[in-house]
Amino acid sequence: MSEALLRDVASLAIRLATERGATDAECTIAEGDEFSATVRLGEVETLKEAGSRAAGLRVLLGQRQGSSYTSDLTDEGISQMVDAAIAIAHITEEDPFAGLPGKEELGQLTTDLKLVEADVANVEAAARIDAAKRAEASALAADPRITNSEGAGCETYSGCRVFANSRGFLGSYSSTTASLSATPVARQGEEMERDYWHSISRSWAGLESPEDVGRKAAHRAARRLGARKIETCKATVVFEPRVAKSLLGHIFEAVSGESIYRKSSFLLDKLDQQIAAATVTVIDDATIPGYFGTSPFDDEGVPSRRTVVIENGVLKNYLFNTYAARKLNAKTTGNGARGLTGAAGIGHGTLYLEPGSLTPDEIFAAVGTGLYITELIGFGVNTVTGDYSRGAAGLWIEDGKLSYPVAEITVAGNLAEMLKNIVHIGSDLEFRGSTCAPTIAISNITISGK
């Protein structure tokens, strides 16, 4: 469906909802087309092509609220969705803080945010197959120890999102992404290791070359061979950007207004206090053209903005949607986020850690002895208490340089202390997604091994 038709569908849902007794209503519609190819050992493995769309509705009956969704966007489907939302709202209870943003809070950025790149729509299936084949071939050729492959994949996506509410907001935006990845397997005797590299861009032309993707993936997999388990110790741990960004994810969870009003955050009651090393500045910005966390408005119809979360180690702002803001007697920061249905939760734009001045090599030299982490696995992070314990793999740092690979260990600490113990921040910030960080070094982390 065209963006204009989807806007009509959203408007219809709002009109029917108010006609049928809703005091307020919000409708979200998402449409997307995905095309993907995967190859393995030089042959096409899967081709997938499909489009889907669905609508979600939230209605308020005074202070009660109900939600529904449907993939049937015909007039009849929308009418049924409206009835379902109103019916289920009757079983909920009055929530004094429920409600839409004020009319004066609604709006959207009108500059070109460069979320759509025309070349994505023109990519032929053969080009996706070719890119994936070249990426995999490059990985297999890069190192004699790369003996197998879990494959390579290439995907293009174009989508559209529409939001309307009963206070007069109607907005929509389209976006595109292209991605390419390779996952080679390295072998040495009985030992096998895999790793991957992944490139993502708003445009087809913006992807890293398939050869680079393959080469980087191969280098990552091969350097894991010969991994040792080390003795249990305390050490400085260096997180490469790909794993460092997970730390920003934990900060996000802890500064989300939802965690704050529930008193379930290790950063509760810490505004204007030093919570991290003085070198730490964290920004949430949904307004930077072309970036992955950018949008003209949030999922409640509030204009996107830039918010300083941590400045020079001092916690400056929590992130709010309308609901959390009302609970805490604050204003929304334009961080409303939702799938299709229900009340908005809290999300972020492009959340990133400001870079420092050292290259990764300079950080290894400064650290001297420690652990460089290239992979974290598991879910052992508790942002209520800050307790942190995850599985890790990487390389040992000796004499200021990377040496042998390390695996089957855990790293543990408490996030509140870890943020204060950040001793180095790299200069290597790249915007590869909506959460981004440069290399980070943190002292005094417990490594559990032998």
Place this chain on the structure above:
Amino acid sequence: MSQLSNLFGQKFGLTERDLERYLSEALSKGGDYADLYFEYLATSSISLDESIVKSATQGVSLGVGVRVLSGERTGYAYSDDLSPDRILKAARTAACIASGPATELTAGLKSAEQRNLYPVPILAGDTPLVERVQLVKRADAAARAHDSRVFQVQAIYADSVRHVLVATSDGRLSTDIQPMARLNVAALAREDNGVPQRGYAGGGGRVGLDFFTGAHSPEAFAEDSARQAILQLHAIDAPAGEMTVVLGPGWPGILLHEAVGHGLEADFNRKGVSAFSGRIGQQVASPLCTVVDDGTIASRRGSLNVDDEGETTQQNVLIENGVLRGYLTDKLSARLTGGQSTGSGRRENYQHYPMPRMTNTFMLAGESDPEEIVRSVKKGLYCSNFGGGQVDITSGNFVFSASESFLIEDGKITSPVRGATLIGNGPEALKYISMVGTDLKLDLGIGVCGKEGQSVPVGVGMPTIKIDQMTVGGTR
């Protein structure tokens, strides 16, 4: 031809002739095999927070996925519109994976035999919403009544019913109606103005509302979540390093899911990228261990009458007395390796093609008295509850996070310790199992397994076991 007697016939006028037409179109460019997966999913959920039923949602999604196999290649397309022209278009798109003359559809469709592992007299979705609301309200009241230090309670109840129809070019027509219901309770507790701690409990399965009584009542889940949160208030830091670990019965079976289950999925093994590749017949665990994956247990969350390729599910022995016996196989891997499907082809929904997945994975009971197992440990860790886990199937390294554990000192369970991740290597870790208890227990029905972006409901189970050596990722 008359309409099919299931929901897709009644609601959308689908006939056997339609299915044959779509399958023929899918094979119009050649291809070895094609299948259609029709799905109609109706869901509802109710959520309570701060003692208010704040929100409730209901909705329907439906669609059809068309798959064509040609050698090792898979073509896949789907439509969220069940009109014939849209399904034919999806079939033509998926057909493009092959390039050659059309493959003739030879076998007429034949309905697979029916069984019902989850007879639910009244589907949860057909009971009045008001009754379902009571579940979350009762959970809230019970968690708060359990202890005055509980200051936040969230309770979520969700149910769904999924109608599926699978038609295959080798002539199999399977249908199923798959109910699911689940209640989760999360509690936060704190003393004075100290650090809050959380607890989490829940359960469910392919059940109706009548399931939520007795040991599965909202009160039981609520009290368990409150108990865990209170317990953590005085927990000490977890130890770090290698030590003896005793895992309690039930949910700790997530160990098996991560340590061996994923590594035994046939797609990884066919490609030689799993740490278990080529190890059938080898000793991969202590002789005390027999591990099965069983999709046929009545009413369990991971159970299925037929898998998402229309194959009848079964009990599959993965490890017998420590020896690796078999992999979990879908139709594609079975075709390529000359084996049989083990009824393990699953997918999240019609937007995805199936792959080999687990159902309910558990270890059979052994002969040791669970109390004797604990008494045998001089110094170690006892873990009775876990959060999630993850595995790197190629190196075999896996983790799982303990959410409730205690020190064992001189054969006795003593101080509660804070959350910690446990790490091990799949083909090695289970060799250190030195005692297996008599107390096999399955989990309460809240497991979700993720693989390549697709989530499916699963179950796990285990008796109490003793692992002589495992790395615990604490700080002390």
